[in-house]
Amino acid sequence: xxTSTREKTGFIxxxxxxxIFAITCIYPLIWLVLNSFKTNDQLFxxxxxxxxxxxxxxxIVAITEGNIGTYFINSVIIAVSAVLVTVVLSSMASYxxxxxxxxxxxxxxxxxxxxxxxxxxxxxxxLFSIFNRIGILNTHLSVIIPHIAFGFPMAIFxxxxxxxxxxxxxxxxxxxxxxxxxxxxFRIIMPISKPSVVTVAVVVFIGVWNDLLMPQIFLTDATKMxxxxxxxxxxxxxxxxxxxxxxxxxxxxxxxxxxxxxLHKNIMEGMVAGAVKG
Amino acid sequence: MNxxxxxxxxxxxxxxxxxxxxxxxxxxxxxxxxxxxxFQTDLMSPGKFVGFQNYVNLFKDxxxxxxxxxxxxxxxxxxxxxxxxxxFLGNILFQKIKGxxxxxxxxxxxxxxxxxxxxxxxxxxxxxEFGLLNRILEVIGLGDLQQVWLSNKEIALFCIIIVVMWQxxxxxxxxxxxxxxxxxxxxxxxxKIDGASxxxxxxxxxxxxxKHILKIDAVLIITGSLKYYDLVAVMTGGGPNHSTELxxxxxxxxxxxxxxxxxxAAIGVILxxxxxxxxxxxxxxxxxxxxxx
Numbered sequence: 369x370x371t372s373t374r375e376k377t378g379f380i381x382x383x384x385x386x387x388i389f390a391i392t393c394i395y396p397l398i399w400l401v402l403n404s405f406k407t408n409d410q411l412f413x414x415x416x417x418x419x420x421x422x423x424x425x426x427x428i429v430a431i432t433e434g435n436i437g438t439y440f441i442n443s444v445i446i447a448v449s450a451v452l453v454t455v456v457l458s459s460m461a462s463y464x465x466x467x468x469x470x471x472x473x474x475x476x477x478x479x480x481x482x483x484x485x486x487x488x489x490x491x492x493x494x495l496f497s498i499f500n501r502i503g504i505l506n507t508h509l510s511v512i513i514p515h516i517a518f519g520f521p522m523a524i525f526x527x528x529x530x531x532x533x534x535x536x537x538x539x540x541x542x543x544x545x546x547x548x549x550x551x552x553x554f555r556i557i558m559p560i561s562k563p564s565v566v567t568v569a570v571v572v573f574i575g576v577w578n579d580l581l582m583p584q585i586f587l588t589d590a591t592k593m594x595x596x597x598x599x600x601x602x603x604x605x606x607x608x609x610x611x612x613x614x615x616x617x618x619x620x621x622x623x624x625x626x627x628x629x630x631l632h633k634n635i636m637e638g639m640v641a642g643a644v645k646g
Numbered sequence: 647m648n649x650x651x652x653x654x655x656x657x658x659x660x661x662x663x664x665x666x667x668x669x670x671x672x673x674x675x676x677x678x679x680x681x682x683x684x685f686q687t688d689l690m691s692p693g694k695f696v697g698f699q700n701y702v703n704l705f706k707d708x709x710x711x712x713x714x715x716x717x718x719x720x721x722x723x724x725x726x727x728x729x730x731x732x733x734f735l736g737n738i739l740f741q742k743i744k745g746x747x748x749x750x751x752x753x754x755x756x757x758x759x760x761x762x763x764x765x766x767x768x769x770x771x772x773x774x775e776f777g778l779l780n781r782i783l784e785v786i787g788l789g790d791l792q793q794v795w796l797s798n799k800e801i802a803l804f805c806i807i808i809v810v811m812w813q814x815x816x817x818x819x820x821x822x823x824x825x826x827x828x829x830x831x832x833x834x835x836x837x838k839i840d841g842a843s844x845x846x847x848x849x850x851x852x853x854x855x856x857k858h859i860l861k862i863d864a865v866l867i868i869t870g871s872l873k874y875y876d877l878v879a880v881m882t883g884g885g886p887n888h889s890t891e892l893x894x895x896x897x898x899x900x901x902x903x904x905x906x907x908x909x910x911a912a913i914g915v916i917l918x919x920x921x922x923x924x925x926x927x928x929x930x931x932x933x934x935x936x937x938x939x
Contacts, residue, residue: 378844382738382741382743383743383744385735386735386738386739386743386745386749389735389749389753390749390752390753392812393752393753393756393812393816394752394755396767396768396771397767399770399778400770403770411776412775412776415776415778416781457663457664457667458664460659460660460661460663460664461660461661461664461665463660464656464657464660464661467651468651468652468656468657468660469651469652470652470654476661476665479665479673480664480665480668483668485921485922485925486672486918487869487873487914487917487918487921489873489893489894489897489914489917489918490675490676490679490914490915490917490918491671491672491675491679491914492897492901492914493679493682493689493901493907493910493911493914494674494675494676494678494679494682494911495675496901497678497682497907498678513667514671514672516667516671517667517668517671517672518672520664520667520668520672524664539651543650548650549650549653549656549660552650553660574758578758578759578760578761578762578876580760580761580762580875580876580879580880581875581876581894581898584898595762596760596762596763596876599760599762599766599880600762600879603766603769603880610770610776613766614770617763617766617767620762620763621759621760621763625755625758625759628755628758632751635754636751636754639757639817640817640820640821640824
């Protein structure tokens with residue numbers, strides 16, 4: 369069986385390629401975690417090796433002097449509020465679009481989906497001007513609102529896709545029992561749509577958590593900044609204290625990595641579905 | 647049924663909250679942005695109407711043209727990494743290799759990590775004193791290739807494009823892999839019986855049947871490359887000497903550093919037009935015919 373040996377070598381080569389690429393994906397993260405426990409001198413002497421001890425001093429510096437703690441809390445507040453509002457309002461809109469009977473539902477869907485094409489850059493300056501005028505510039509609201517508005521297209525795309533697959537009988541039975549539309553929606557539809565809702569929630573969360581542009585523009589007060597902006601300014605302020613910077617990066621990345629480990633199925637599905645709208 | 651599901655008040659209650667927010671904070675700003683781009687303004691006073699002068703100036707502005715050119719390089723680099731390379735990796739994983747799910751999860755990971763953090767991670771990789779890249783070159787005996795990577799204006803942009811490739815290869819691979827998984831197994835079984843090699847199977851079954859997704863993916867890659875911001879903002883800030891400037895970073899610079907809001911808004915309009923053009927052109931060129939397996 370000559371082909372089988374050939375196939376075997378082919379297989380081994382492919383496997384090696386995969387392993388190498390997997391290492392390039394993970395190794396930088398491991399490198400960060402390891403070096404976050406070193407001192408600056410150790411980093412220069414020995415950037416490859418293991419740290420001598422697992423000293424959390426750098427994390428303490430990052431949190432106390434670098435304000436990473438404050439940034440972290442701000443990021444959580446902004447991301448969680450944006451996720452909650454986006455999920456609730458986009459589910460309701462998707463429900464009306466996909467399950468209720470009205471003439472313009474299709475048009476409405478297309479108007480929302482159009483938003484997937486819009487780069488935020490085309491709205492940043494007007495938003496800055498509007499927020500300035502209504503006096504919410506430099507508040508968390510100024511970052512939360514545009515994230516909600518730009519979260520809708522993807523969220524509605526995923527949710528309408530799911531709602532269309534729910535059998536009509538469930539709602540019919542509920543109507544027979546005299547349920548109101550709100551009861552049907554919140555008590556029946558939302559619970560059975562949990563996987564899609566979770567997908568929308570994590571994809572929105574990751575987008576907001578990682579965003580640099582909007583907080584950088586709409587927030588000017590250091591006490592209101594989010595992690596990405598904080599990291600960016602940390603880099604300027606302590607540009608020689610590399611190890612504390614590394615600790616700060618680790619603290620920023622950890623939440624997304626944990627969420628990814630737990631919900632990677634939803635995240636992949638959501639990010640890919642939102643992308644491939646055909 | 648109709649009484650509840652056709653009730654105008656219910657429909658409005660469900661759809662309007664989202665629509666109003668979306669309308670005011672996503673659609674209106676686009677029109678308003680175009681309006682601002684016709685002015686010379688600091689946003690506080692009414693400003694001076696200048697017509698299309700901002701656009702005319704943009705196309706005479708060497709830095710903007712540089713940024714536009716850099717964006718084009720970004721598009722080309724991303725297309726190379728995210729179509730052939732992602733397709734290659736995806737095709738390997740498609741062949742039911744052991745740990746396929748694990749690899750897929752790992753490859754996708756960089757795309758969920760904050761761009762600022764990715765930028766900083768790679769700043770450490772490129773660091774000229776303790777960075778991984780220079781150390782690796784030293785270890786494998788190519789020490790004279792060592793560089794101050796991100797401060798060298800000849801190669802800084804290239805260094806950043808490498809990071810973009812690294813960060814999003816897995817993302818595009820998963821998109822393409824999802825399309826491959828929709829192809830019925832029976833086609834491959836038939837091909838195996840006919841003795842078709844793996845390459846022939848890829849060329850005559852996989853590739854033609856995922857072509858429509860590749861086209862969509864190409865649009866995504868192009869519009870995505872026009873929108874990169876974080877990596878450049880963190881790694882080089884557009885420098886050295888504007889050599890890594892992108893339209894997005896230049897827009898930020900003009901708007902929020904030199905406070906030329908009208909000028910900056912014009913860059914926003916051009917970015918929007920380019921994105922719309924990419925989508926529209928691809929729809930025109932590749933009228934995607936529905937496929938049947």
